[in-house]
Structure formats: C-alpha cells, structure tokens
Amino acid sequence: MKMKRAGYFFKSFITAIAVLMLGGCTNLHKPSVYYLNYKAEQDEAWHRLAKEYTERTGIQVDIVTAASGNYETTLMSEMGKSSAPTMFQIQGSNDVQNWKDYCYDLSKTGIEDELTSDVYALKSEDKTVAVAFTLETYGIITNKTLLEKAGYSADEINSFDKLRSVAEDITKCKDELGFCAFTSAGMDESSAWRYKIHLANMPIYFEYRDKGINTSDKIDGTYLNNFRSIYDLYINNATVKGSELAAKTMDDARNEFIGKKAVFYQNGSWEYNALTESGAFSDDELMMLPIYCGTENEENQGLCTGTENYWCINSTVMQEDIDATVDFIKWCQTDPYAEKFMAEQMGFVCPFKNAEESKNVFMKQDDEMTKKGYIPVGWAFSTSPSYEWNNTLGSALTKYAASGDDDCWKDVEKCFTAKWAEEYELLKEG
Amino acid sequence: MSKKEKSIDLFFTVIMTAVSVIYVYPIFAIFINSLKKESAIGTNTVFKMPDTQTFAGLANYSDAVSAKGFIPAFLLSVFITVTSVAALLVFCSMCAWYIVRVNNRLTKLIYGLFVFSMIVPFQLVMFSLSQTADRLFLNSPWTIWLVYLGFGAGLAVFMFAGFIRSVPIDVEEAAVIDGCSPIQTYFLVVFPMLKPTLISVGILQTMWIWNDYLLPTLVLDIKKYKTVPMLIQYFRGSYGSVQMGPMMACIMLTVLPAAVFYLVLQKYIVKGIAAGAVKG
Amino acid sequence: MATRNELIKKRYFVFFVLPLLAAFTVGFIIPFIEGVWLSFCRFTVIDNASFTGIKNYISAFGDKGFRAALWFTVKTALVMVLLINTAGFVFAVILTREIKGTAVFRTVLFMPNLIGGIVLGYIWQIIINYVLSVVGAPLLALNSTAGYWGIIILMCWQQIGYVMIIYIAALQSIPDEMSEAAQIDGATYLQTLFKIKLPMLFSSIMICVFITLTNAFKLFDQNLALTSGEPAHATEMLALNIYNNFYARPGLMWRGIGQAKAVIFCIIVVMIACAQFRLTKEKDGEYNE
Numbered sequence: 001m002k003m004k005r006a007g008y009f010f011k012s013f014i015t016a017i018a019v020l021m022l023g024g025c026t027n028l029h030k031p032s033v034y035y036l037n038y039k040a041e042q043d044e045a046w047h048r049l050a051k052e053y054t055e056r057t058g059i060q061v062d063i064v065t066a067a068s069g070n071y072e073t074t075l076m077s078e079m080g081k082s083s084a085p086t087m088f089q090i091q092g093s094n095d096v097q098n099w100k101d102y103c104y105d106l107s108k109t110g111i112e113d114e115l116t117s118d119v120y121a122l123k124s125e126d127k128t129v130a131v132a133f134t135l136e137t138y139g140i141i142t143n144k145t146l147l148e149k150a151g152y153s154a155d156e157i158n159s160f161d162k163l164r165s166v167a168e169d170i171t172k173c174k175d176e177l178g179f180c181a182f183t184s185a186g187m188d189e190s191s192a193w194r195y196k197i198h199l200a201n202m203p204i205y206f207e208y209r210d211k212g213i214n215t216s217d218k219i220d221g222t223y224l225n226n227f228r229s230i231y232d233l234y235i236n237n238a239t240v241k242g243s244e245l246a247a248k249t250m251d252d253a254r255n256e257f258i259g260k261k262a263v264f265y266q267n268g269s270w271e272y273n274a275l276t277e278s279g280a281f282s283d284d285e286l287m288m289l290p291i292y293c294g295t296e297n298e299e300n301q302g303l304c305t306g307t308e309n310y311w312c313i314n315s316t317v318m319q320e321d322i323d324a325t326v327d328f329i330k331w332c333q334t335d336p337y338a339e340k341f342m343a344e345q346m347g348f349v350c351p352f353k354n355a356e357e358s359k360n361v362f363m364k365q366d367d368e369m370t371k372k373g374y375i376p377v378g379w380a381f382s383t384s385p386s387y388e389w390n391n392t393l394g395s396a397l398t399k400y401a402a403s404g405d406d407d408c409w410k411d412v413e414k415c416f417t418a419k420w421a422e423e424y425e426l427l428k429e430g
Numbered sequence: 431m432s433k434k435e436k437s438i439d440l441f442f443t444v445i446m447t448a449v450s451v452i453y454v455y456p457i458f459a460i461f462i463n464s465l466k467k468e469s470a471i472g473t474n475t476v477f478k479m480p481d482t483q484t485f486a487g488l489a490n491y492s493d494a495v496s497a498k499g500f501i502p503a504f505l506l507s508v509f510i511t512v513t514s515v516a517a518l519l520v521f522c523s524m525c526a527w528y529i530v531r532v533n534n535r536l537t538k539l540i541y542g543l544f545v546f547s548m549i550v551p552f553q554l555v556m557f558s559l560s561q562t563a564d565r566l567f568l569n570s571p572w573t574i575w576l577v578y579l580g581f582g583a584g585l586a587v588f589m590f591a592g593f594i595r596s597v598p599i600d601v602e603e604a605a606v607i608d609g610c611s612p613i614q615t616y617f618l619v620v621f622p623m624l625k626p627t628l629i630s631v632g633i634l635q636t637m638w639i640w641n642d643y644l645l646p647t648l649v650l651d652i653k654k655y656k657t658v659p660m661l662i663q664y665f666r667g668s669y670g671s672v673q674m675g676p677m678m679a680c681i682m683l684t685v686l687p688a689a690v691f692y693l694v695l696q697k698y699i700v701k702g703i704a705a706g707a708v709k710g
Numbered sequence: 711m712a713t714r715n716e717l718i719k720k721r722y723f724v725f726f727v728l729p730l731l732a733a734f735t736v737g738f739i740i741p742f743i744e745g746v747w748l749s750f751c752r753f754t755v756i757d758n759a760s761f762t763g764i765k766n767y768i769s770a771f772g773d774k775g776f777r778a779a780l781w782f783t784v785k786t787a788l789v790m791v792l793l794i795n796t797a798g799f800v801f802a803v804i805l806t807r808e809i810k811g812t813a814v815f816r817t818v819l820f821m822p823n824l825i826g827g828i829v830l831g832y833i834w835q836i837i838i839n840y841v842l843s844v845v846g847a848p849l850l851a852l853n854s855t856a857g858y859w860g861i862i863i864l865m866c867w868q869q870i871g872y873v874m875i876i877y878i879a880a881l882q883s884i885p886d887e888m889s890e891a892a893q894i895d896g897a898t899y900l901q902t903l904f905k906i907k908l909p910m911l912f913s914s915i916m917i918c919v920f921i922t923l924t925n926a927f928k929l930f931d932q933n934l935a936l937t938s939g940e941p942a943h944a945t946e947m948l949a950l951n952i953y954n955n956f957y958a959r960p961g962l963m964w965r966g967i968g969q970a971k972a973v974i975f976c977i978i979v980v981m982i983a984c985a986q987f988r989l990t991k992e993k994d995g996e997y998n999e
Contacts, residue, residue: 449819457825551948554745
C-alpha cells in the first residue's frame with residue numbers, strides 16, 4: 001500500500017519531467033538571427049532596429065546584451081547552447097586567437113566589400129573572421145570656454161611644450177580661475193584603462209612607426225620618456241593629489257569635467273552623449289586635442305582613431321541562420337534606414353561605404369583633421385600580449401602616480417621591456 | 431529579573447545599537463545616493479546628503495522601473511525564488527531525514543557528495559552546468575528550480591541533516607507505534623519540528639537565489655527572460671561608465687521586498703518549538 | 711540502533727531521496743564530472759574540447775601567482791572563520807536574551823545579506839579609502855595590508871548576520887528545561903552557557919564553521935569589487951586567480967589551466983574539510999556512529 005503510493009509519486013514525477021522536455025522540442029526551425037551585443041548603452045536602440053528589420057522581412061532578430069565584465073562568460077556559455085548566438089562581438093586580434101574556430105569566413109559574403117578600407121577587417125590565416133562596425137577616436141577632450149577664460153585658444157596648442165605651458169599656467173592660477181587643467185587621472189578599475197591601455201598606446205605606436213611594423217613581441221621603449229612626460233603632466237596638473245588617484249573612478253573624472261572643474265579630460269568619442277545629453281555642453285564648447293607627448297613633427301599628429309568593435313558570424317550554427325545573419329549585417333551596412341539609425345540613435349561611425357555622417361563632434365573633427373593632412377594615430381595597444389600585461393602596467397602606473405619617484409618609474413619601464421616579451425612567450429605556448 | 435541582569439541587558443542594548451549603526455551605514459549610503467543626480471555621485475560626494483542642487487527626487491526610481499522593464503523582471507525573480515526555495519525546503523529536508531535515520535553506506539556516500547558539492551567553486555562547473563541545463567530543456571523559468579534544487583542541495587541537506595541529528599528520535603518512534611507510515615511520520619511529526627531550521631535555511635537560500643546573477647544568466651534562455659540582478663548589470667556600460675543613480679535605485683527596490691520577507695519570517699523563529707514537541 | 715532501520719524501510723529511498731538525487735545529478739554531478747574532464751583539455755566551449763593530458767596541471771603548479779593566491783586565501787580564510795563565528799555566536803547569545811530592540815538588531819545584522827557582494831564591495835571600497843586618506847595611509851590599490859584587512863572586515867560585516875541566524879535557531883531549539891534545571895542546581899548564566907548549551911550547539915558550530923570556511927575559500931565577488939587583487943596581485947584570492955585565467959590572457963590553454971586550478975583547489979578544501987570532520991568525530995561520537 002505505502003509502496004504503491006511512493007511508486008505512484010515517482011511515476012508522476014518522471015512523467016512531469018518528460019512532458020516538460022517534450023514541450024521544448026516541438027517547434028520547427030525557422031531561420032533567425034541572435035546577436036550577442038557588448039555595449040549596454042546601445043541595447044535599447046538595437047532592440048528597436050531589430051524590430052524594424054523583423055517587420056520588414058519577417059526574420060526574427062533576438063538581441064541580448066551582456067554588459068562589459070560579463071561578456072566573455074556569457075559568450076562562452078551561450079556558444080555551447082543549442083540556440084547559440086549567430087552573431088557576436090570581439091574586440092581585436094587577441095580575441096581572434098580564442099574564437100577563430102567559431103568565426104564564419106566573411107570574405108565571400110560581400111560583407112567585407114562594404115568596408116571603406118581593408119584595415120577594418122580582421123583576418124586569421126586566409127579567412128576574414130571579423131569586420132569593424134564602428135570607429136572611435138580618443139584624445140584630450142577640451143572645454144573651449146574654460147580654456148578661453150584662462151586666456152588661451154585651442155588653436156595655439158599644437159605641441160607637447162605648448163600644452164605643458166598652458167596646463168602649468170592654469171595650475172598656477174587655479175585658485176583665481178576656479179578650475180584646474182586636467183580632470184583626475186583615476187586609476188580605479190573603472191577608469192584605469194584610459195592610461196594602462198589608451199595612453200600606453202603612444203609609446204607603442206611611435207616605436208612601431210619608426211620601425212615600420214604593425215606588431216612586435218618586443219618593445220625597446222624608445223618613447224617611454226615621452227610617455228612619462230605626458231603622464232606627469234596629467235598627474236601634476238590635476239584636480240586631486242597623485243596619492244589619491246588610486247581610488248578615483250571614471251564617474252569622478254566625468255563629473256569634474258561636466259561640473260567645469262577642469263579644462264582637459266582624456267577620453268574618447270564615446271563620451272559625446274554623456275557630455276551633451278545632460279545639457280552640460282553644446283557642440284561648440286567641445287573639441288579634442290591630439291595626445292601630444294613631444295615626438296618629432298607632432299604638429300601634424302592627429303587623434304587616436306581605431307576600433308575595438310568587430311562583428312563575427314558564428315560558423316557552427318545552421319546554414320539558414322548563417323545566411324539570415326549575413327542578410328541582417330548587409331542590411332545594417334547598406335539600407336538607408338539602418339545607416340541613419342545607427343548614426344543617429346546609436347551614435348556609431350560606421351566604416352561602411354554608404355555610411356551616414358555622424359553627429360558626433362569628435363568624430364567630425366577627426367574626419368576634418370584627416371582631410372587636412374593630419375596623421376591619425378593608430379590603435380597599437382591592441383597588439384598588447386594580454387590583458388594581464390595591461391593590468392601589470394596599471395599597477396605600476398598607480399604606484400608611480402602616488403609617489404612620483406624614479407624607482408617606481410623603472411617598474412613601468414620594465415613592464416614595457418621585460419613583461420611584454422615575457423607575456424608574448426606565454427602567448428606562443430597557448 | 432534581577433537588577434544586575436537588567437543593567438547587563440541595557441549594556442547589551444547600547445552595544446548592539448552601536449553595532450547596528452555600523453551595519454546600516456553602507457546601506458543607508460546606497461539609499462541617499464539613489465536620491466541624487468548622476469553628477470553628484472562620486473567618491474568624494476558619496477557621503478554627502480543630497481541638497482537642493484543634487485536632489486533628484488524619485489527620478490532614478492522611475493528610470494529604473496519604467497525604462498528597463500523592471501516589473502516583468504521583478505515578477506520573474508519572485509517566481510524563480512519562490513519555486514526554487516519551496517523545492518529546496520521540501521526535497522532537501524526529506525532527503526536529509528532519510529539520510530540521518532537510515533544510516534548505511536549508501537546514505538553516507540550520498541551525504542558525502544552533497545557536502546562535497548559545497549566546496550566546488552562555481553567556476554569549475556559553470557560552463558558544463560549551462561550546457562547540461564540547455565540539453566535537458568531546463569532553461570525556462572518553469573524549470574530552473576530544478577537546477578537550483580540540484581545546485582543548492584548541498585548547503586540545505588548539510589544544514590537539515592545537522593539539525594535533524596540533534597532532534598531526539600523518540601517522537602518519531604512513538605508515531606510509528608501509533609501506526610503512522612514513514613511519509614505520514616515525516617510530514618506530520620518531523621516537518622513541523624524542523625520549523626526554525628526550515629525558516630533559517632529558507633532565509634539563506636532566498637537571499638542567495640534572489641541576488642544571484644551568474645547562474646540564471648548562464649542557465650536561462652536569456653533571449654526571453656531577465657531577472658532583476660541581470661537587469662542591474664545593464665546599468666554598467668562599456669568604457670567604465672556606470673549609471674550609478676538608477677543602479678542604486680534598482681538595488682534599493684530589490685532590497686526592500688527581501689527585507690520585508692526577512693522581517694516577517696524571522697518573527698517565526700520563536701522559542702521552544704522543539705522543546706514543546708519533545709517531552710521526556 | 712535496530713529501531714532506526716525499522717522506522718523507515720529502505721524502499722522509501724525512492725520517495726525521500728531519489729527526486730533530490732535526480733536534480734542533484736543534473737545540477738551538480740554531471741557538470742562537475744564534465745568540469746573535471748575539461749581540466750585535462752584545451753577548449754573554447756565544451757563541444758570542441760581536445761584532450762591534452764596533465765599539461766594544464768603542470769602549468770597550474772608552475773604558476774607563481776596561483777601559489778601566492780593559495781597562501782593568501784588560507785591566511786584570509788582562517789582569520790575570517792574565527793572572527794565571524796565568534797562574533798556571530800556572541801551576537802546570537804545576546805539576541806536570544808530578549809533585550810530591548812532584539813527584533814530590530816536581528817534584522818539590521820542580517821541586512822548585508824540582502825545585497826549582492828559586488829555592490830557591497832564598491833561601497834566598502836569607498837569607505838575604506840576614505841578612512842585611509844583621512845589617516846594619511848596609502849589607499850587600497852597601493853596597500854596590501856589594508857586590502858587584507860579590508861576583505862576580512864567586509865566579510866565579517868556580511869557573514870556575521872548569516873551565521874547568527876543559524877546560531878539563533880539552534881539556541882532556541884534547546885529546551886528551556888535544561889537551562890532551568892542547571893540554574894536550579896546553582897549554575898551561573900555563563901556556566902549554563904558554556905557547560906550546557908555550548909556542547910548542545912556542537913553540530914551547529916560545525917555547520918557554521920564549514921559554511922564560513924567554504925565561503926571564504928570560494929570568495930570572489932567581494933574580492934573583485936574591493937581590491938580586484940591590487941596591488942599587483944597581492945590581494946588576489948583563489949577564485950579571482952582562476953577567473954583571471956579565463957579573461958586576462960588570450961590563448962585557449964588558459965581556460966583549461968583555470969579548470970585545473972579549480973580542481974586542485976577542490977582537493978585542498980576536501981583535505982581541510984576531512985581534517986575538520988575527523989575532529990568533529992572525536993568530539994561528537996554520539997551523533998556520528
């Protein structure tokens with residue numbers, strides 16, 4: 001009797017599970033697109049664009065955003081599932097190493113042909129594994145109004161020496177002026193990438209330029225003194241003391257700039273919305289200076305322009321889904337509505353032939369400068385051997401910012417010379 | 431109560447009040463910052479009370495609730511938490527009782543496995559867990575409780591078994607003599623006696639599941655479903671920018687129901703339940 | 711103990727144990743076995759794993775950072791377990807005396823558990839940095855001593871309320887008669903507490919020690935948010951070290967090494983746990999026959 005009851009329970013338990021499992025199997029496959037997006041800022045806009053596409057073509061487009069910090073985990077987990085993303089993002093050549101087996105060759109799809117230049121495609125062996133979909137630029141964002149108040153105009157700043165004399169002059173009279181030269185060069189995790197990645201680009205880029213190469217497993221450090229000069233300028237003329245920088249966040253720096261506490265702010269074109277949305281700045285008040293660090297012919301130096309945003313198509317999903325995804329990407333690249341939407345709603349500057357011009361002041365400025373013959377600085381930092389390398393540099397820079405002494409700077413130098421080579425060794429093993 | 435004991439109690443009240451202030455302060459900091467404007471939340475200003483310039487009213491809260499689909503996510507989180515915790519309490523206490531009362535090699539092995547599962551870091555199993563759940567169609571809100579039941583079983587069985595060991599067996603034997611089947615004995619006699627433990631295990635598991643970010647992200651079909659902790663992550667953009675205001679507001683909104691839930695339940699951890707049941 | 715086996719017939723296994731065991735197999739055993747398998751592989755996701763033998767283990771043991779993280783974790787865990795359990799127990803005793811405001815205090819002490827670890831980590835980072843800058847000491851990112859104690863303070867703050875709940879439930883399930891009888895025999899309050907109640911709480915104490923120990927070893931969110939291992943990995947705990955393997959280096963081998971580290975880590979904690987259980991057995995013979 002009792003046994004029967006237990007047996008009955010067990011049977012119904014199993015039946016319940018079986019019913020639930022079958023429920024999942026019954027729908028037939030229709031081609032669809034599933035895009036795993038990296039930038040939380042554009043999540044809502046992507047959903048709207050996807051909806052528009054579905055209304056026009058009847059193809060379902062799912063958008064999932066995994067915010068930064070969780071993207072790699074989410075991608076690894078989703079790629080193993082039965083309904084894996086058909087389209088995902090990678091950041092550069094280091095990611096290609098990890099994901100090349102999952103990248104569909106884009107060279108024959110026509111997607112690559114829509115790019116304005118070959119440099120916006122990532123290759124692995126003879127495959128085109130990824131295409132860039134938005135360009136970005138960074139430099140020293142400048143509040144023109146404050147600069148004029150201090151008695152200078154942005155046009156006169158065309159070299160490191162000039163930048164330094166302006167910054168030091170502002171620091172001298174900061175009490176009368178009521179503002180400082182630079183926002184805090186925060187070394188908190190949220191902000192440290194501006195230095196351990198973006199500023200660190202300068203010595204790497206110039207060394208590559210001199211040697212005429214694009215990547216290297218060895219850095220000589222010819223331009224490390226220039227790197228030090230510009231970093232010194234940031235910390236010595238900032239809103240806070242060097243010893244406090246270790247805890248300063250991205251929000252702190254942005255709030256200082258929006259609160260008109262400082263003239264200069266090293267950041268990129270992605271900041272445009274945050275700076276203008278709140279009504280804090282009009283387009284006329286903002287401009288971006290190249291990051292001068294005292295190299296030769298720097299009056300011709302442009303902004304740092306490149307990308308960390310690439311699309312890949314997952315080669316392991318069904319062919320129908322791959323085709324649907326190819327169509328969706330092509331639509332994004334060529335359709336006037338999509339072009340306009342990506343430029344206006346997402347603020348993208350797409351390296352596509354039909355791309356709509358962006359409203360982003362910094363990108364427009366970059367465009368003008370390039371046309372006038374300034375030479376943009378490439379994103380050489382993407383050749384860094386590992387994120388571990390950037391973290392080590394970050395720790396060394398934080399320590400140096402707090403003390404400013406030469407011993408600490410030696411650690412920074414070692415990072416470029418010894419650690420870079422060391423990490424490249426490990427990379428070869430992997 | 432003697433005078434001396436009264437003054438000792440007063441002394442404890444004072445001490446506990448001081449401790450409480452330290453305890454509440456960080457949460458209070460989240461609360462006041464959730465009322466500030468974005469530009470007034472920084473490492474320098476985090477301790478400052480909002481003033482007329484920086485006070486944002488409930489703007490962050492309305493941002494959190496309206497723009498990001500807070501309500502569906504909230505309901506989903508409630509549903510997942512309730513079903514998973516209910517399943518954990520029922521199945522784990524049952525299992526723990528059997529393991530303690532039928533003491534043989536097999537139950538010892540099973541118990542050992544449960545305890546072992548507590549040790550294993552999530553990083554080791556997370557990718558395989560997400561694929562196993564995907565293959566068995568456990569990726570919907572209706573079935574994710576099974577994953578939580580399996581993954582959370584270790585802690586629950588461990589705690590239940592610990593408490594059941596200290597419950598005298600006499601009452602159960604009396605019930606058997608009165609003609610109860612084991613199932614009746616369990617649900618009529620043992621389960622009610624476990625009340626304080628059920629509540630404490632329930633509270634701890636609820637807090638875990640309610641705040642859990644990684645497991646639902648890996649297991650759920652994220653194209654369709656979002657829980658509140660997943661939603662909070664959406665305030666974290668690329669390039670280190672975080673929308674602190676709405677994020678803090680969202681956190682306060684998730685703390686509130688959890689706090690109410692806890693308040694209601696802890697009232698029921700009352701004295702002497704076991705004492706009343708076990709006479710002699 | 712013949713009566714026990716008569717109490718529940720073994721066939722009730724199907725009803726009492728099997729449902730949970732099925733879920734446990736899906737939710738833990740299968741993923742665990744796969745996870746261990748992956749520690750011998752090179753993989754992007756599970757489907758394309760290729761067997762590489764014990765290469766990952768060799769690299770894991772060769773990693774200086776891993777050994778340092780292991781030592782740091784042990785150092786942190788021991789202090790943490792001791793402080794959390796002592797304080798949790800003391801608070802539980804105080805809050806079962808039914809002093810004024812007991813309900814409020816219990817709620818307040820538990821409150822840190824209502825919020826996820828990452829957010830709490832950030833809040834404490836700001837508070838600790840503020841205190842450090844007031845006293846003129848180097849900030850968290852430059853100060854491994856402050857990082858060490860910061861993690862301990864944060865975890866105490868968060869987990870004392872957690873174990874307190876368990877201790878309160880345990881204290882309250884001790885029949886009143888026992889302490890009353892002891893007091894009639896002339897025992898003082900403290901004597902009753904230590905001689906009568908404490909031994910009865912033995913299993914709860916073991917539960918709490920074990921839970922806090924495993925939590926300390928698995929600590930991740932708080933470590934990431936509070937110090938993220940700075941300065942230069944000096945405050946990096948095991949879970950963070952494993953996580954950094956997945957993310958900080960390109961190259962698929964690192965994922966396997968991460969899995970291998972996690973397995974090594976499991977073995978270490980099992981050894982500690984076995985030692986703890988052996989201790990328990992000696993003192994607690996009546997419960998574990």
